[in-house]
Amino acid sequence: MGTEALDEFSLIRLLTGGRQSPAFQRAGGVVTGIGDDAAVVEVTAGRQLILTCDTMTDTTHFTPVTMRDRDIGFKAMASAVSDVAAMGGTPRFALVSLSMPRSYPVERVHSLYEGLYDCANRFGVVVAGGDTTSSSGGLTVSVSVIGETEAGGALLRSTAVPGDVVFVTGELGNSAAGLDWLLSRRAPASSWEDVWAGADVELRPLIEAHCRPLPRIEAGELLRQSAWCHALNDVSDGLASEAWEIAEASGVGMDLLEERIPLSDALCRHAAAAGKEPLDYALFGGEDYELLGTAPAEHAPALQMKFKDAGMPLYLIGVVTAEAGSVRLIRSGGDTVPLEKKGYNHFAG
Amino acid sequence: MGTEALDEFSLIRLLTGGRQSPAFQRAGGVVTGIGDDAAVVEVTAGRQLILTCDTMTDTTHFTPVTMRDRDIGFKAMASAVSDVAAMGGTPRFALVSLSMPRSYPVERVHSLYEGLYDCANRFGVVVAGGDTTSSSGGLTVSVSVIGETEAGGALLRSTAVPGDVVFVTGELGNSAAGLDWLLSRRAPASSWEDVWAGADVELRPLIEAHCRPLPRIEAGELLRQSAWCHALNDVSDGLASEAWEIAEASGVGMDLLEERIPLSDALCRHAAAAGKEPLDYALFGGEDYELLGTAPAEHAPALQMKFKDAGMPLYLIGVVTAEAGSVRLIRSGGDTVPLEKKGYNHFAG
Secondary structure (H helix, E strand, O other): OEHHHOOHHHHHHHHHOOOOOHHHHHHOOEEEOEOEOOEEEEEEOOEEEEEEEEEEEEOOOEOOOOOOHHHHHHHHHHHHHHHHHOOOOEEEEEEEEEEEOOOOEHHHHHHHHHHHHHHHHHOOOEEEEEEEEEOOOOOEEEEEEEEEEEOOOOOOOOOOOOOEEEEEOOOOOHHHHHHHHHHHHOOOHHHOOHHHHOOOHHHHHHHHHHHOOOOOHHHHHHHHHHOOOOOEEEOOOOHHHHHHHHHHHHOOEEEEEHHHOOOOHHHHHHHHHHOOOHHHHHHHOOOOOOEEEEEEHHHHHHHHHHHHHOOOOOEEEEEEEOOOOOEEEEOOOOOEEEOOOOOOOOOOO | OEHHHOOHHHHHHHHHOOOOOHHHHHHOOEEEOEOEOOEEEEEEOOEEEEEEEEEEEEOOOEOOOOOOHHHHHHHHHHHHHHHHHOOOOEEEEEEEEEEEOOOOEHHHHHHHHHHHHHHHHHOOOEEEEEEEEEOOOOOEEEEEEEEEEEOOOOOOOOOOOOOEEEEEOOOOOHHHHHHHHHHHHOOOHHHOOHHHHOOOHHHHHHHHHHHOOOOOHHHHHHHHHHOOOOOEEEOOOOHHHHHHHHHHHHOOEEEEEHHHOOOOHHHHHHHHHHOOOHHHHHHHOOOOOOEEEEEEHHHHHHHHHHHHHOOOOOEEEEEEEOOOOOEEEEOOOOOEEEOOOOOOOOOOO
């Protein structure tokens, strides 16, 4: 059997399940281990570290057509930082591991690091170390990020409660639509900037969403500080998949309202031109890195006000139900359709 | 220019130099950043975290002839844990990033994780998270380890002082000799166990040194607690290279005594059979993961006694001199020869 037969979670379970007992992990300081966006560990009373890592590899995550070298670096850092945002934490330190062919051009690696640091500096992350090795295959960049919260502050995905509203911190589907356009264009990503010099300027938000996503650290911190947020995830694998993750981890159901799911004008224009359904990008596309979460309905207005005051949007897109195993989309016309658990999956393809 | 034209340190300098000012890093909590075995960061007063990562890739670090899958996992964890030992720290948490072809057999990944956890459990390291992705090339495994010490406790490589003795915690060259034998044998590493059923049982320590190295955490902690250790490194790139690293980082010189460098009987027998110089394996081979350090001469006897009491060897193999830029070998016959800075280098080959 090859790993393509398993989804990522099954593989992780297969590889890590039962290896170290919960008691061992607790004794070792783990507050939240494998199974959420990042691990929470306690080294000193009162403070908790958030540990996470994210890897991007040639062909699977990027090609010369979809990303410039500096985008690869930026996004590798952004996706690991986003895991810290998804815990409501503050990212502090990063370790970067780069493995690449011996003949890999230095200018390209340099550009990649330019992007890594661009993202790290934007979020106050110190690149504290790393490792570079040669590989016989393509480029692989792995970023570990260490973040922190006060003890007990981390926001998990397993704490949604029936009656909660479901919210998202920004438009969904832009990244997948941008990828779609880049792939259909088939031109080197290095000619990217030409796009907004020409008639395609309106595509810019889609391409930027795919190549230079901005993790929602500020939103995550606001949610943690509000003490009103129940469950939280970042949207790395599409809304449907993330909604299922929260629902399953929390033992609840979720109803999402089609008309409330925020889609950008650029996405809708691209979808129309490509003859595709705009909502599909949001539901099944992924890599948006917005935060998807739940909060008690009574605090939703105040939470939206907090976000408004901070200059950030917060869209209420659904409700948490008591029906475990039911994640549904309420269509604009009123029809209710079950949502499939699919999203982007590296192993099941 | 390709990366093969640069050694790893030059590449790291090129990629990270000047990106984040020392003031920014200090403000971010970095006590020791890029340039030592691992980074030391301070999150809470009184405790310091040690952050490090290490990557192993197909062909560069292992082949089907040199390592079984469980050895790959064991050694990937061991080499990252060894960086914590080299700081005198205690390893606490690990993040594992695995990238592999979609068709990679699950049993093989499972064996690899078997080895990862075998090593982690042996050293009390909690595997707190990770990431698995598919790759178009071979297997890449990257392990980040978070360790800790009391504030100010980490042992650096830049603190050797003229007059110090140079010590090492175990025999050197075994790993390189083991690799040599495995490569010359050209049989699948999975048939490894046959070796000690047969006439080659005496090779076992060499092969184990290469495939399942044991990081010297206990020795590192003892050195830190003694408060007598000045500089410390782990021997990942050969004695010559590591001696140069300490000498350069500390602005000192080093004289090593050939007759004091500990070589195993197995190594000497293998070298004789292979028609090679035993000492070359120790000086230029690498991946021994013993600790190489310096300590004030007046405390050397007491330090050796402490090690003896703990059931561990400590070999005194040289002295630190004031002659910066001079790393020499004093031959058994009395000749003095300059030692080349070479060692295993992934990029300069």
